[in-house]
Amino acid sequence: MTKINDAVKLVVKENPLYATMIKSGLVNYANLARKIQPTVESMTEKDVKINTLVKSLTQIKPETTWGKQIDLLRNSKLSLDYKYKEKLVPRPEDIDSKAIVAVRTPQGFKCLMGGMDDGDLALIKIELPEDASRSPGLTLFVVEYLMLQKVNIEKIYRFDTEIILTARQEDAVKILEHLSNLIYRSKV
Template sequence: MITIPQAVEMVIKVKPFLSEALLDGLINISALARKIKPEIEKIILKEAKHGAIVMALNRLSPQVNFSINKSIDKMKTMLGDIIVRSDLSDYTFRNSKTLVKGHMKVIESIADNPNIFYTLVRGVHESNLVITSYYSDLVEQYFKKEELIHKTQNLSAITVKLHESNSEIPGFYYYILKSVAWEGINITEVISTTNEFTILVNDEDVDRAFSELKKMKRPGKLYSI
């Protein structure tokens, strides 16, 4: 049988923003108790008293504090070098049978230049392509028959190298994105590989975004290309 404190912990722990707001004292506990009461009752399969939920939330705060701080500390050890690439163009194309052919032609053209930023991510219905703007004429040439949905220029990429065990930390990417989002910085694209995490922002926002990510990591190497 699940108790009210256990149910409250289950509800709060899956809501990172809520956990932090609770920790920082930004939430009215009584109002929060009313808000999550229906969820609590679904979990415990019976009516829950408002006062019991309030008490459980108050007791949960120290535990949330420890859990968040522990996760943040562990996350900081996993943030490696930060690399900034500027002057990028972002294209979104409708998926087609010929899209890959254009991609292969671009790859062949830039194969001898490792300093070019280039990535293609294929989704269910559309594909996203980001390239160093100086070489955007290759995209215009090899993708001219494709359906262009959207194009954005004057972008910068900030890539954070990650420890190989980053996937073992719950909410890992949340902490990275939150630090940028709370500064009102718009993230136009997110690109992720196993050990690298890249965000695309407007050129005018790159300094602020870089500064926020730099604050999160322990001393290491910073690169700008």
């Protein structure tokens, strides 16, 4: 049977997001404890309280190899734009020039349209450095981080050196704030 502290350290070490969050100082220990609780309980074969996990998490000393994802994000550009909406068109030739992204669906082509007066979505764009295209897991890292912060994202698009997130306009500033904290204020 594994000790609780050992199980927590292993779970954190094996997950780049958890490791980076602890190293950066931007972690919400209670949320992270809730997230890892089932895994730790499975590893230790006993019930573990959230407070015990929080205490274990706060005692972890970050390793120097943690934080590669944030290093890549630090060299990124972050932007926010409003008045976007999704539109479904039946054929590719019906895609409007205002479309930012078009995705084939069984019903036709779903387009993300920009500059729409009746648009209720916001677009958060992360323009990544060139070497980020060779770094797997960066989009997952960003999305998992935002999930830990309990913010709602509508859609995620990843291109070579861009991550585009869409969200309701009322959630956009909160998402941008969390991303800014991750990218520009973390201690990594």
